Amino acid sequence: MARRLWISALIVPPLAFVALFVVYPIASAFAYAFFQWHGLARGEFVGFANFYKVLFTQPYMEWTVNAFLHNVLVFFALMVLQNGVGFLLAYCLWRELPGAAFHRISVFLPVVLSTIIVGFLWKLFLHPLFGVVNISLRGVGLGSLAQPWLGQDSTALWALIAANAWHMVGFPTLVFLAGMQRIPGEILDAVRMETESEWVKISKIVWPLVAPSATVVFTLLFVGSFNWFELPYVMAGLDGSPHGATDVLGLYFYRTAFGNQSGAAQDFGAGSALAVLIFLFIAIVAGFITFRLRAREIQI
């Protein structure tokens, strides 16, 4: 009896906290999505009208699709540039290439920086006239490649993706490195007795054996890519400039729900509907990814 009381006393406070600050806001966002809103005043119940509006009526539909496709692009690009590079970096660090101790720290260092700082820093780096990137390009005689990276549709989103990859690549590196360090040294020795090809070692042995790390990293990247907000907000503004070229669901939702500096109308109902859609999409797909990837994990 005393034990039960004790357990309850431990469980109830955090549960109440989660209910109040996590479950309640999500539930109320669900509820908000079914009402019409006049500013912050709730109007009448409108059923799925808000969902219909953001998904099937112009100009919302175009914005929704545009932002969603950008998120998809961000996810796949970061899968290669962040997780892929992270895996290779982890492999190099694991095999103790010269300077591994130094690089282990330097790869992870940007991760501890705040996104606001990274965004601001890269905005300076990518400045068309004074930015380090263009100055360096001109310095090595590649001046023709110098671009207004953040100012044109064709490069803006990729510039953000690159900045994000630079910022976060240390995270998958660390997770993969931890996964690799769990592989017993004799297994690597056993492979070395059978082949000298790094490709075979990586693809047939190391990669399958770090599956648990891959599950974690893939799932988190998926969630992160579709919740992407701070970096585009800092570097490209709420409108996803230029001309919506960097617009993503996070910015689009924020703009729709709360309006922006230029004073466009705020539509709480449509914003809530977007938030619900984003939430459901992420929850369902992330659940599916986790479920599928778990199946291929093996005990070492």
Next chain:
Amino acid sequence: MARMTLNGIRKNFNAVNVLHGIDLEIADKEFIVFVGPSGCGKSTLLRLIAGLDSISAGEFRVDDRRMNEVAPSRRGIAMVFQSYALYPHMDVYENMAFGARLMGLDGIEIDRRIDEASKMLRLDPLLKRKPRELSGGQRQRVAIGRALVRKPKVLLLDEPLSNLDAALRSDVRLEIARLHREIGGTTIYVTHDQVEAMTLADRIVVMNNGKVEQFGSPRELYERPANTFVATFIGSPRMALLNVERSGNNLGLAGSGSVRLDRLPPSDERDLVIGVRPDALTVSTGEATSGFRGNVVYTEYLGDNTYVYVRLGDGTLVSVRSSDGTALKPDAPVVVSVAPEAVHYFSRTTGERLAA
């Protein structure tokens, strides 16, 4: 053919010298055992032969081909690891097929070899199992099978019995001996257990502190140990070493009197070490017999034999094999006499054997 030549092999890890110049000639089809206490460098030497670590100095040849710079996978050498190191995500068949595929063998040949190896090792019913679904002994056999499928010229085994329980050990030991005969290649086997070494080896390399103490057949090592290290390492219970003082043909032991032995080695050293195994000693209670005086410490009854442990006058503990199982009480005064033909003589200063 796999004749191996190791010439002045050294290994440093940064500033630490682990192997100090190893010279070995290993003939084709020999079963060689590296034995020594932990940290003696035997596993390091095995890894250098495998190519898993680089040789710091010296030369390693297989059939007159220099191997120092050859990648491990191209040396024609296969290795069975102490932890077996099976690929956990592959089933038994895949574990064995993996290396064979990398050698570029075709599917039919791979199947034939796996079939052959799994018959030899009784792995047939296990081919579809993952390593975690196997017992220790089964994993061991898969690890050996994986090595055999590659048809290596040289098979390396790193402490293969250390992860098995005692009952399995002697079975697997016999199996390894049988495999070596059937395969007909050269085998190098690393262990710290001198019984494994004695029972399996054609020739044994006894190592200590990164050096080879002696290289020879089990019989040579047992009957003519080159120095006090080998003398005490090989044989169980271990050989007792007595620090004696020579005067003429008399050997005196502090506090225990002296014995007279003929055929002493022609050495003018006064201080000698004699080594005597338990079966070269007899213990008696009578005052008449010639021998070293001591006191019984305890007796070990093993059924067929009894070992009597006697503390001699200078504090040395010797074990004596006694077939009659005499009930000697602790502290009883006894005389330990020595069979002259079974005494080993060593220099006190160098520990080296003195030829008789």
